[in-house]
Amino acid sequence: MGDTEFQKRVYEALMLVPRGYVTTYKALAAAVGCGSPRAVGQALKRNPYAPEVPCHRVIASDLSIGGFQGASAGARISKKQAMLEAEGVHFVDGRLSTPDQCFRFSDASR
DNA sequence: GCGCTTATCGCAC
DNA sequence: GTGCGATAAGCGC
16 A cells, blocks of 8 residues: 555556557556656556566667666666566567567557 | 757655 | 656757
8 A cells, every 4th residue: 555546557557468568658658647657667666566567568668678677777677678578578689579569558448 | 860958747755 | 845767759960
């Protein structure tokens, strides 16, 4: 407990992302009704539901890996890629090799 | 085409 | 009340 409505919204939206799919901070921010993807990153960094919230499924709008657990680069990022690849998401040159796997919240409403 | 700066929202201290 | 954060977009060179 202690999580705000905004954070709860971010976690819920993130859980909507199926395995083998990734979403971007911008899409996530838009899904929660926020115009600042950085606010989403804040919630993910402070995410009290680490195993429940697949924060590693969130990447930058540039399809780059972005950050993970409070690090924009490092061993954590490498692990993040490994986790995504384990789910069927492949990364090349530090970027999503298949933008088609970019989950779209609008697609969920479609 | 690449790089840097500015803008923006929320959370934590 | 202030600072920081896992970004995004725009403008300049």
